[in-house]
Amino acid sequence: METWLSLWSIGQFGTIKEFNEIKMGGFDGVEIWAEQLKSKEYLEYAHQSDLKVGVHLPFHDLNLATPDHAVTERSIHVLSEWLETMAKYGAKHATFHGGYAWSSEERDESILRACERISRLKKVADENGMELLLENLIPDRLNYCHHIASNTEEWLHLVKSLNIKACLDIGHLAMMETSWEEAITRLGDSLGAVHLSDNDAKSDLHLLPGEGNDLSRGLFEYLQSKSYSGPVVYEISPYKYSLTDIIAHVSKVKEKA
Numbered sequence: 001m002e003t004w005l006s007l008w009s010i011g012q013f014g015t016i017k018e019f020n021e022i023k024m025g026g027f028d029g030v031e032i033w034a035e036q037l038k039s040k041e042y043l044e045y046a047h048q049s050d051l052k053v054g055v056h057l058p059f060h061d062l063n064l065a066t067p068d069h070a071v072t073e074r075s076i077h078v079l080s081e082w083l084e085t086m087a088k089y090g091a092k093h094a095t096f097h098g099g100y101a102w103s104s105e106e107r108d109e110s111i112l113r114a115c116e117r118i119s120r121l122k123k124v125a126d127e128n129g130m131e132l133l134l135e136n137l138i139p140d141r142l143n144y145c146h147h148i149a150s151n152t153e154e155w156l157h158l159v160k161s162l163n164i165k166a167c168l169d170i171g172h173l174a175m176m177e178t179s180w181e182e183a184i185t186r187l188g189d190s191l192g193a194v195h196l197s198d199n200d201a202k203s204d205l206h207l208l209p210g211e212g213n214d215l216s217r218g219l220f221e222y223l224q225s226k227s228y229s230g231p232v233v234y235e236i237s238p239y240k241y242s243l244t245d246i247i248a249h250v251s252k253v254k255e256k257a
């Protein structure tokens, strides 16, 4: 199992010095947050700091489940370009969101469209030696729109039927009312990465583990017992914590292990 950091967690003004601190702080890799202003510079900093890289693909203004042709083509184009860029830096994984239905009534058709577009994207990922990781998202409790995938059955079905992998977000999962024991067991070899943060099971607060409901208590031991060797990506709010706070937390966790 590897310790990674989502670069969302360092905010928009990271420096090469901070990347060296991330490396010295015991992180194996960083997940590029494609929507950040300096995402391409961060990619270069990560490379210079000898950190492994993966990517969280962009999702705002892009929707893989859209009924709109232009939005479809634009989404596939932007995501494909990122896959190609990341492959040049030796990346192996790309976390992505499956898009959303405009209304809950339109959910079934939207999922069919998402499947077709994810298959197209998977071809590009395969050509570039990368793995696509579908992330579990927070259900819209208003039932107004529907995020793909935001219930456990749908998520597992998409991952298995499209022959892709999953990014398991522990914080989102708490709002899907599924235990991570169940998700990890049912995903089996399809688990590609874990997004780690804590919350109160009501909103997605991205707290350091232990500062919310302690959602990840026992998680590392459980992953080890399943011989999981992929990234555990700390995805911690940059609006509440500094990089120093995050590194101090991770050092404590590593000392205890």
Ligand SMILES: [Zn+2]
Binding pocket: 056, 097, 135
């Ligand atoms: Zn995400």
